[in-house]
Structures are given as C-alpha cells and as structure tokens.
Amino acid sequence: MHTFKGKEYPCCTSLTMGVIGGKWKTVILYHLLEKTLRYSELRKKLPKVTERTLSLQLKALEEDGILKRKVYTSKPPLKVEYSLTEFGKTLKPLIISIAEWGDFAINKYSS
DSSP: OEEETTEEESSHHHHHHHHHOSSSHHHHHHHHSSSOEEHHHHHHHOTTSOHHHHHHHHHHHHHTTSEEEEEEOSSSSOEEEEEEOHHHHTTHHHHHHHHHHHHHHHHHHOO
C-alpha cells in the first residue's frame, strides 16, 4: 500500500490515476501547462463541464498539491486564478505524452 495526502493506494499507478484520473483533471492540467488561467478562462476552454464538476476537480487538484489557487479581492469583481505548483509542473511530461498519444490515436486509428 502507498499513502499520499492521507489516502491509500494499492500501487503507484493507482496513485497517479487517483491524482490526475477522471474525465476532466487531465484536461484542466493540459490547459494550465503553459500559463495561469482565471476560472472564467478555464470555463471557456471546457464548455461541456458543469460548474460543479469543474469546481470539484479544481478543489481536488488543489488539495493534492497540483494546483495553486490565487484569489484577488482588492477590487470587484472577485478574480480567481489557477496555476500549477512546482509539484504540479512535474506532471508536464506525462500530460504532454497523454496529449500526443491522443493525437496519434485520432490520426492513425479513428475511422
């Protein structure tokens, strides 16, 4: 058993999938690879995700130390930005590989 952030995983791959798995986490990370994005910018890049799901996925990534959330309250309207932490940046090669494999599958095997 492996323990990470208070959660137990039977193997390293299940830990990895626990952190970045699911329909939206990897997509969120892909969009944050190059730059910090505001919540509204992420919403535009993920038009099919519900507000609730996006919020839950962002919160989970933040709790796992992958994302940092910065809230600007100095003047209305409230602005929230998301970016990768140093730990989150270590996922960059993995996220790029996943995206490249997706391109390969579309180009070679989609009908």
